Amino acid sequence: MTSLKRLLGDQLLSPGHRGWDSELAGFNTAAAHRPDLVVAAEHADQIATTVRYAAERGLPVGVQATGHGISVPVDGGILISTGRLRGVDIDPEARTARVEAGVRWNQVIAAAAPYGLAPLNGSSPFVGVVGYTLGGGLGPMARQFGYAADHVRWIDVVTADGVPRRAGADEEPDLFWAMRGGKGNFGVVTAMEFGLMPVRIFYGGGLFFAAESVEAVLDTWWQWTAELPESMTTSLALLRLPDLPTVPAPLRGRVSAHVRITFLGVPADGNRLLAPLRGLGPILDTVVERSYPEIGEVHQDPVDPMPLQERSILLDSFDVHAAKTLLEVAGPGSGCSAYIVELRHLGGAVARLPEVPSATGHRDTAFTLATIAPPDGVSASVLTALEPWGSGGAYINFLNGPGAEKQTARAFAPAVYQRLAELKRRYDPANLFRFNQNIPPIDSRSS
Numbered sequence: 001m002t003s004l005k006r007l008l009g010d011q012l013l014s015p016g017h018r019g020w021d022s023e024l025a026g027f028n029t030a031a032a033h034r035p036d037l038v039v040a041a042e043h044a045d046q047i048a049t050t051v052r053y054a055a056e057r058g059l060p061v062g063v064q065a066t067g068h069g070i071s072v073p074v075d076g077g078i079l080i081s082t083g084r085l086r087g088v089d090i091d092p093e094a095r096t097a098r099v100e101a102g103v104r105w106n107q108v109i110a111a112a113a114p115y116g117l118a119p120l121n122g123s124s125p126f127v128g129v130v131g132y133t134l135g136g137g138l139g140p141m142a143r144q145f146g147y148a149a150d151h152v153r154w155i156d157v158v159t160a161d162g163v164p165r166r167a168g169a170d171e172e173p174d175l176f177w178a179m180r181g182g183k184g185n186f187g188v189v190t191a192m193e194f195g196l197m198p199v200r201i202f203y204g205g206g207l208f209f210a211a212e213s214v215e216a217v218l219d220t221w222w223q224w225t226a227e228l229p230e231s232m233t234t235s236l237a238l239l240r241l242p243d244l245p246t247v248p249a250p251l252r253g254r255v256s257a258h259v260r261i262t263f264l265g266v267p268a269d270g271n272r273l274l275a276p277l278r279g280l281g282p283i284l285d286t287v288v289e290r291s292y293p294e295i296g297e298v299h300q301d302p303v304d305p306m307p308l309q310e311r312s313i314l315l316d317s318f319d320v321h322a323a324k325t326l327l328e329v330a331g332p333g334s335g336c337s338a339y340i341v342e343l344r345h346l347g348g349a350v351a352r353l354p355e356v357p358s359a360t361g362h363r364d365t366a367f368t369l370a371t372i373a374p375p376d377g378v379s380a381s382v383l384t385a386l387e388p389w390g391s392g393g394a395y396i397n398f399l400n401g402p403g404a405e406k407q408t409a410r411a412f413a414p415a416v417y418q419r420l421a422e423l424k425r426r427y428d429p430a431n432l433f434r435f436n437q438n439i440p441p442i443d444s445r446s447s
Contacts, residue, residue, distance in 0.1 A: 004037075004053045008046055013038040023081045026067010027126075030307035030375040030401045035062065035079040042084045044156065044164065044190035047101075051188060052162030054078050054432060061160075062435035063188050065102045065128035067305075069135070069397065071404040074435045080188055082130075090115060090196070096153060098193045103129045109293050117196040118292040120148040123260075123299035130189045135397035135437075136181050136360035138368070140204070140262040140298050141197065143233040143348030149180035150354035151195035157187035160428035164190070169356045178423045181359030181412075183396060184436045185420070186427050202262055203270035204298045205286035207277055209257040210250045211332045214238065216280055217257040218327065222318045222343070224276055230348035231264040232273060235299075237342040238330050250283045255332040260298050261287050308339070309401030312370040313383045313410075314362050314393040318343070322389045329385045330371075338373035341382055361416050362393040370398040396437055408437040418442070 005012050013020050014037055023040050024033045036059075039050045054061045054077065062074035065082045085100035088107050092115035097108050105121035108129060112118055122132050122139050137148025145151070154168035155176065165187070167176035179186050209217045221236045228234070236259050243253030250256075259277055263270040267289050274287065286297060315322070328334060330341040344367060351363045369390075371382050396411035409417050421442035424431070429441050 004050070007049050007053075008039060011040045011042060011046055013040060024079070025305070026064055026070060027305050028067055028070045028308055028401060029305050030309060031070050031073040033062065033064070033074040033079055034076070035074045036076050037078045039078060039080045040084060041080055041082055041101075044085070044158070047080055047082075047188050047190055048158045048162055048164050050078060050080055051158045051160065051432075055160055055162050055430075058430060059432070060434055061188070061432050063184055063433075065131060066104060066126070068124075068127045069131045069400050071400055071402070071437050072435045073402075077435075082188075085190065087191075090117070092117065095196045095198065096193055097196055098191060099129050100191050101130050101189050105129055105132070106296075109295065112196050113200075113291070113293050116198060116200040118199040118295075119194070119196055120145055120151060121295065123296075124301035124303075125296045126303055130192065131184065132397065133192065133194070134179055134181070134183050134189070136395070138344065138350070138395065138397065140233055140260070140295060141199065141202075141264065142350050143228075143230045143345070144264050145197055146349035146352060146354065147360050148194065149358050149360050152180055153193040153195065155179055155189055156191040157189050159187040160430065160432045174423055175427060177357060178359055178420055178427075181361065181396070182420050182439060185424055185433055185439045187433065199264060199292055201289055201291055202264055202295070203267045203287065203289050204260075204262040204295070205288055205290070206261065206284070206298065206300065207259040207274070207282040207287060208248070208251060208284035209259075209280065210283050211254045211256060213280055214255060214257045214331055215327055217259065217277070218323050218331075219320070220276055220280060221259060222323060225345045228273070228345070229265075233262045233345070233348075235260045235342055235344040237340050240336075240339055248284055262295070262298050307375050308372050309375050309404070310370060310372050310398050311380065311383055311404070311407070312368055312395045312398030313386065314365040314391045314395060315367040315369055315386065315389045316391045317366055317389050319389070322386060325385050326382075329382045336382060338371045338382065340370075340372040342368075342370045342372075344368040344370070359412065359416055359420055361413050362391060362395070362411070365391045365393065368395050368398060370395070375401060399437055405436070405438050408439060411437070
């Protein structure tokens, strides 16, 4: 530790140091990190120094920017906190953004908006860019533009040997393939560059329906998605909102349906498309023409830290029997404890392979089904009940909270997982980066 302290100075923290607790804190409070040391990195060289130190001593390494995607908490070893690396550079002519490891999407949105550009951010603008993108990145414009990972140009990463590398289509192509979908298994990202979309405004927001309308809304919504243009990205969430004064009275303490809308077209066309849903009588309608910095109003994800577990499956299809089953296990009167049960419509650009292949897969499925629940909540029964319509897969960014790592293999086709495990052996044979949705090196996996 003395040698690392000499190299890092005040950026190296041990238990009891000022700032220790704040560096460990993250959005998902369901799990608590317990490292031996924390490195509050301020630049990429400090990350490389830390990884080299850890590799020489066989110490495991965890990484945290915002703590939204925690699965396995750091236990011993070193936690690298990247939240201080906040640089954002926009190239309006090339329509690209270069971001450092600790950047959140709201920073990129704000920096790109003056040029009429927008990133492929997540539903929450406060999620970290890097972790989201390494999991593929399925955002509110996905049907029009695909996964965020599809538009990455290059990634600067420190691999388990402590060597800084740039991975791209022509440089470290295997590593580039693996990192776009394989999460944080292959190194510590220090920066990346990705394409921006020419989007200045959109037509979007949410339609909220009371418990009495949930069945009709679900039946109408899933059939409505069958004919949608790619310019419409939508999801439907069954919400269990708390009984608080800040929640609209008709939704307070009850199950409600929230249809999320992002339409990249003129409002008149959006109005026409939404007519079947608006005809069901939403009690709150926030779908209007908006500037892109208002994209967070579509999903209205929570911003304050909270304990939760997130699980998902992918569905090949959805029909009247699936709708009935979902209502039985997650609708009003079901006893389901999940805060949110969400169906997210896929297809469009999500289904198409990118110009540069990546590990982000399961592109031919129709919907994701995800549950966000208290850590002790019983949400597995919801997903189990819908497995007859499932593909056998899961979306890795929707596998979070304690125990999520046990389902990592479901996020990939068997051949893709095999290749990822082989590349893990090449780039991280000791599995230093194992505090994540882990893909063990192929030789260390049980048969």
